[in-house]
Amino acid sequence: MATTSIAVVDDRLFAAVLARADDALILGHRLSEWCGHAPMLEEDLALANIALDLIGQARLLYEYAATIENAGHTEDDYAYRRDPHQFRNILLVEQPNGDFAHTIIRQYLYSAFAHAFWQAMTSSADAALAAIAAKSVPESAYHLRHAAEWTIRLGDGTEESHRRAQDALDALFPYTGEMFAIPETETDLIVGGILADPATIRPAWTASLDRILAEAGLAKPQSTWMQSGGRRGRHSEHLGHLLAEMQILPRSYPGAIW
């Protein structure tokens, strides 16, 4: 017996909260895939701990989404009983781990954004989001520090590590545009001071990249063409595979407790 998927309400605040929860959950799940496989024990612990923080942030956001939706859904329903097209995460976070350089560059590009985003969100007009933001700021600060330090070590390391880091940056950079794009459904939330305006976040993100990439000796890709679609539920093929693995147990054994 397989559990059926749930349908969720069409509400702008709900959708915006769900999208940020999906970002954190999917990236957290990706990092958890390193558990037991990282290049060294310390990094195994680091990536698993960062995954735990991100999944924790996702849970807080899903719980808040559930109160907005008021349809009796739980955090587990959102995580385990939606299909790929119902997820609203940006495409960057679902990209495969690749080699360690891909994981670190993906983590750095996201963390530099997330830290600035949560800082701005601490002054959200929505008290629940402001509280989640205040909780997330110190965590995203050390996620950023961890990823930035590794970006510098890899870029400024050996010829091999430099090549891999530059390849990862070139491959992942086109996925960064989605972080700053504003879906039509979110303009009212930005005007109302509930969501941070991405335009106010970009300077901090750009400044971080310019500084860290320079120190790492990595070249910022010049291409301005950007991928998009995640916020509308149009995902790369990777998300389906990720969800299949993440959802198999609760979908196959509904209500299972362990």
Next chain:
Amino acid sequence: MSTPQPTLRDRAWSAAAAVPDPELPMLTIAELGILRGVELVDRFVEVTITPTYSGCPAMAAIALDIERALHEAGIENTRIRLVLAPAWTTDWLTDEARAKLARNGIAPPGARGSNCLFDNTPVPCPRCESNATERIAEFGATACKSIWRCTACREPFDHFKCH
């Protein structure tokens, strides 16, 4: 002259405040700053707690431990409320908690704000108090700790990270 009986609320506070943290058992949840309040609400004894980290896996265990402590103190009708604001930081650790950490070989967190890259704010060794220490790993046995070593006395130690 008789001593006034402690109120239900006071008894509940004492029981909840004495619950040890599951990952840092030398500290109580009150010393750690996780326990935010104990109130009587609608015939319930409501205990308010806050997570240290968003993904702290110990919160469920802490909630169970509090309920057990209250029941053992003869207090029924309990409920646990989780709050996020104001957000927990290491500033919530009491001075007594910091001293206890150091006595147990864990370097207590310093002042907040040292989030710079390759941070070299010295973390004194909890055993010999030397500042000649180096970080081995950003993350340790729990999310809240990093692993260090002292180059003076050669001992490795945990550091409760500033957060």
